[in-house]
Amino acid sequence: MDIREIAKRARVSTATVSRVVNRVPTVNPQMAKRVWNVIEELGYYPNTSARALVSGRSRIFGLIISDITNPFFPEIVQVFEAIAVQHRYEILLSSTSHDPVRMESSVRRMIERRVEGVAVLTFGMEEPLLEHLHVREVPLVFVDVGPQRPWVSNIKIDYLHGIRQAVQHLAALRHEVIAFISGPLKLKSALARQQAFLRSMREIGIEVDPALMVEGDHTMEGGMAAFAQLLEKPIRPTAVICSNDMTAIGVMRKSNEDQISIPQDLSVIGFDDIRMAQFVIPPLTTIQMSQAELARLAFDALMADVEREAPAPSGTEYVLKTNLVLRQSTRLNSAATQRIK
Amino acid sequence: MDIREIAKRARVSTATVSRVVNRVPTVNPQMAKRVWNVIEELGYYPNTSARALVSGRSRIFGLIISDITNPFFPEIVQVFEAIAVQHRYEILLSSTSHDPVRMESSVRRMIERRVEGVAVLTFGMEEPLLEHLHVREVPLVFVDVGPQRPWVSNIKIDYLHGIRQAVQHLAALRHEVIAFISGPLKLKSALARQQAFLRSMREIGIEVDPALMVEGDHTMEGGMAAFAQLLEKPIRPTAVICSNDMTAIGVMRKSNEDQISIPQDLSVIGFDDIRMAQFVIPPLTTIQMSQAELARLAFDALMADVEREAPAPSGTEYVLKTNLVLRQSTRLNSAATQRIK
DNA sequence: ATGAAAGCGCTAACAC
């Protein structure tokens, strides 16, 4: 059952059926009605492949993430998909697990499906792949790590904004010995968070003791290990800020094992605000990087490029702010309180 | 750059290029080599829309879930996608949020993309939608709730297997007063779990006091509320089995607020084994329903139907076993222990 | 073993 069948039964041409289906306003309403009736009656659904082939528009966006089981991503996928559907786009999802081979195959699949844009929410993309997409003028959007060139947008995360809030929040609670557990420092995003922490501390006149900075790996196990390291140091922090929530959850887990109560004995702050942050005990105070907002920015960036005829010569830049959300893993520093008494 | 361009440059016909790309074995190896070289050189990627249009095969499977942010689903999506890619299939993901309108639009999109099969991992599908897919002979796979008819597979969950293990585990730990927090009982899957619990208890000679059965809603908040209800009853359970992990996490949260220690004062068992179950404190003993296995079964079911020329008249049935995984939220009933002393 | 050619279902000129 195809457009010709509909045309025949509605006694119009296929062109008219096409116009009706695509809601071209110039068609005679009566005729349109007749066509719709036949469409309903026969349960006709236009064939997307044919449409894509002839129009040259696939109405598909690629979405490359590292790992859907990483709690940071589900909400992004959710929102991205919801917006896409509103715009009559489909999404081609791909998890790469940080594997360059899978990344390459993802890009290949996306090119074969002639995606109209790709959101890359991983730690960048190798030059040859970029090149393949670039010659086809496929709009791309990255988070922080995109190259400056036509058809490439970048969403810059304002780490400082939220991290400064976190530091000042702890300072207000009389914490002075504040540790920081970073992510893998070879990651640009992890490094940026650490830098923002140091800068925020400097702003309030504290020069951080290097002993209070340990490197984690953004996993729970890494958080536990990093915190264990911290406990062996001569100075004991009363608060710790973590480079992501999973790390913070690791800290909480290790604290629990060692009979360190949170927030009584130790205040903990995470980063990301993954959903799980609300479910741990106590609920985790964390720096939110809105996944919904990120998804929306990414989609809008692609959409903008699709609708542009000429690209900005060195891409477009967007900014996503981060913000502290207060929950129950931080508290007034009891040591300081006693001192005041 | 299309197949003709390649053909011209390799001085062969388009038919030969097509054969080469599709690895038809009869082509002269030399010629094939020549064609591959040109393909590499020009960076040619076949156009999927054209392929789908002419071959009538989209190489897409639909995957309908209720909500990707529900921790039960990410791993399913992950595994389903990975297997699909291995078979050179793409997946069309859709979250319906239990909204019939979104479900309808999902199905429409899938039909328009001419998916070759749909895995429906929600609580069923309304008859009219089923009908649309049925007339097109689109293979479907459901979990528990599929109708018996051609082109429809069903994955039956063996709830009893794991729940019986849970009950016997608790019994072995000398628990006698075991509560059960169910899911919404209008859900077939929730009801089945409750029935399996009752049956398992009966098997070991315990008739469950109705006061020990409360209805939750499969959310953390619901778990907290249900447990609060339980605490107001005259009899106090020493162990509680929950219809899913989020409910169990709610119980843990509420226990924490009320100074009830887990597992010292109360043993808790969940269901599903979502990833978070490993991260809560203490790690949750739970009945695993392997998400990876479920995804694999679903994919295999669709693939089998795609390759079948005639469908089984009343569909095919698959079974997924559940199993208890021991972690740290269960312990010997201390009351019973004292009694023995 | 290879090539010529007929479409797959649709859109978009272009003509009326």
Place this chain on the structure above:
DNA sequence: GTGTTAGCGCTTTCAT
């Protein structure tokens, strides 16, 4: 405002 028609890029007979 509506119809005719030429493709979109590919696969697949059918000849050779």
